[in-house]
Amino acid sequence: MKVPLLIALVATARVTLAHFSIFGVWINGQWQGDGREIYERTKFNVEGNFNPPLRNPDWPYIACGTLGHRERPKYLEVKAGDTLAPEWYWTKRGDWETTSHVGPLTVHMAPAVSTGPNTPDIWTKLFHYGYNVTDGLWADEYFQKDATTTKGHHFIKIPDVPAGNYLIRSDVIALQSANVPLGTQFYPSCVQIRVTSDGKAALPGGVSFPGSYKSDQPGIIWDFSRDDPAAYPIPGGEVWEGSLGGGIYGVNA
Numbered sequence: 001m002k003v004p005l006l007i008a009l010v011a012t013a014r015v016t017l018a019h020f021s022i023f024g025v026w027i028n029g030q031w032q033g034d035g036r037e038i039y040e041r042t043k044f045n046v047e048g049n050f051n052p053p054l055r056n057p058d059w060p061y062i063a064c065g066t067l068g069h070r071e072r073p074k075y076l077e078v079k080a081g082d083t084l085a086p087e088w089y090w091t092k093r094g095d096w097e098t099t100s101h102v103g104p105l106t107v108h109m110a111p112a113v114s115t116g117p118n119t120p121d122i123w124t125k126l127f128h129y130g131y132n133v134t135d136g137l138w139a140d141e142y143f144q145k146d147a148t149t150t151k152g153h154h155f156i157k158i159p160d161v162p163a164g165n166y167l168i169r170s171d172v173i174a175l176q177s178a179n180v181p182l183g184t185q186f187y188p189s190c191v192q193i194r195v196t197s198d199g200k201a202a203l204p205g206g207v208s209f210p211g212s213y214k215s216d217q218p219g220i221i222w223d224f225s226r227d228d229p230a231a232y233p234i235p236g237g238e239v240w241e242g243s244l245g246g247g248i249y250g251v252n253a
């Protein structure tokens with residue numbers, strides 16, 4: 001009895017521990033190279049060193065993921081109107097699949113202030129995507145569905161903000177265990193960018209990590225057996241009217 005049980009547990013652990021983060025970024029269709037520990041802050045996945053989800057939205061790492069307060073050496077240079085597309089992965093590049101993970105995507109932007117990504121009210125929502133009733137797919141399912149060249153991608157347009165260093169925070173929220181408090185899985189991942197154009201549309205801010213996600217709010221609490229995905233309330237505030245938008249490859253681009 002003991003041996004089969006142990007094998008079953010190990011097999012389960014391999015699946016449930018292999019979680020995802022951002023490998024790198026495309027700007028206007030140009031691959032910017034492996035961003036891990038270079039311009040992408042979140043603790044990355046390698047075999048045996050997985051990136052577990054955050055479950056408590058009051059935890060400081062809800063801003064940029066585990067150890068995401070640490071500045072990385074490089075900022076990717078962008079201008080207003082550029083398309084920035086993070087590419088997600090599990091343990092090696094190009095291996096994106098949702099398996100049992102389904103849920104929405106939120107994208108926020110903040111100035112890269114010296115007080116760090118937990119500074120209250122610095123975040124502004126640029127884009128979000130929940131559930132598409134026509135296709136019957138959640139945001140993260142499109143990452144998987146798309147052609148190889150766009151696999152694992154979503155994108156945003158850089159808004160016309162003042163020049164400076166910023167963070168782009170993408171968060172895939174996995175809802176498959178979200179029917180109980182602290183069952184929701186958050187995968188926040190932050191990319192460092194330097195905006196070289198000098199626009200006038202300053203980010204209004206107003207969103208805080210931690211602070212803006214509540215562990216008991218609808219949309220963080222979610223029960224697939226009861227709740228209607230067509231009415232899914234995406235957390236993290238309203239999309240800023242100054243946002244130039246974004247999308248999911250294959251649907252919006």
Ligand SMILES: *[C@@H]1O[C@H](CO)[C@@H](O)[C@H](O)[C@H]1NC(C)=O
Binds near residue numbers: 133134135252
């Ligand atoms: C939902 O999917 C349909 C079919 O792919 C697409 O035409 C539509 O733009 C999608 N809606 C949104 C909001 O992306």
